[in-house]
Amino acid sequence: MIQIGSIFILLCVASSILADKSGLAHGKSKKFDVKPVSEDKAKEYLQTFGYVNPTNLQSGGAAGGFDLLKNAIMKFQEYAGLSKTGVLDTQTKKKMAMPRCGITDEPMALTAGGPRAVTRKWSRNHITYSIDSWTPDLPRDTVRRAIREAYDKWSAVAPITFEEVSAGQGDIKVKFGSYSHGDPWPFDGDGGVLAHATMPENGALHFDDSENWAYKDADKIGGDYTDLLAVAIHEGGHTLGLEHSRDDNAIMAPFYARFKN
Ligand SMILES: [Zn+2]
Ligand SMILES: [Zn+2]
Known part of the structure; x- marks a missing residue:
């Protein structure tokens, strides 16, 4: 019952975590000039x-x-x-x-496209994650902080806690990779798909390292860099069992937008 309840709460609160569409609206970022x-x-x-x-x-x-x-x-x-x-x-x-998440929007074609698993919730409320590979774009401490902050956002709205553990040991394994990176869903180079993640209780959270990643750097994120925090919150939602939202302002909308603090 607790698990069903927590997923229900997650679904309700996911729409309260907002993405920032202002870059899109004003056309400031070259990323959206496609x-x-x-x-x-x-x-x-x-x-x-x-x-x-x-x-x-x-x-x-x-x-x-x-x-x-x-x-x-x-x-x-x-x-x-x-x-x-x-x-x-x-x-x-x-x-x-437009840059977006690699997960499918409609569950109808399960055989095609992005990673998707059948089970949609974790059987426990304390979940570990490990960062198993890194990006050259940011210092490791910064990547660590971004992932921590992303999961803190979910902890703040649902009765789930997260703990970072040593590489290779996490329930959720965070990884940066380019093109083929060890799963059936190769990334596509710069732009297009930015990241993908699997549903519980599979725990893969992968960022496309062909993107240039930035953390809380307005100049870079307003330019050609991708907001690691925004994408981490979104993909973190998938690792907790959330699907895409049709609400364009929600953090679970499939199209990329910067995170709105
Ligand atoms: Zn997604
Ligand atoms: Zn992957």
Whole structure:
């Protein structure tokens, strides 16, 4: 009962941790100045992030496939807060080029795309994490502080405590990696997918080290660097069993935004 209760509380409070969209709104950051993805990339995106099941798309025949695709596009447009045209227009293809989390948005296509496990909660309230590899972008103490602060945010709103333990020993294993990094979900280089994490009781939290990471450095984060704290809070939410939020201001929204203090 305690566990069910704590997940319920988490779901309720997750929407109170806010992301900062001001960089996006004012177009200050070059990170958001993206070119639209290609038609092929757009279709791949819909499969990767769970908007359409690739098997259905292939077995649906030409007409059926068209409806499925249109449906998937509209679902994505709804998720992304765009007008639901059902076609891969420029605004849709641009949104698909925005930096984001690697986890699927829709649980329907479990075989495609991002990491996802069946169990969605931890069977205990004290969870350990270890930082198993590092980024050259920040001193280790700074990375440590960012991860600590991210989990403190969750501890503050749910009856769960976190403790950092030695490398390799954590229930949750935090890692920086580029491209292929030892799991079935290779990263994609600079931009695009920034990080991903698994659901309980698998504990993987991986940052794409092709990004330039920064911590509480407004100049860097306003430029081409990615806000480690914001991404760590978001991915930390996944490691506790939270899925993506359709509320664009919520920290669990799939698209990247800086953390709003
Ligand atoms: Zn996510
Ligand atoms: Zn990974």
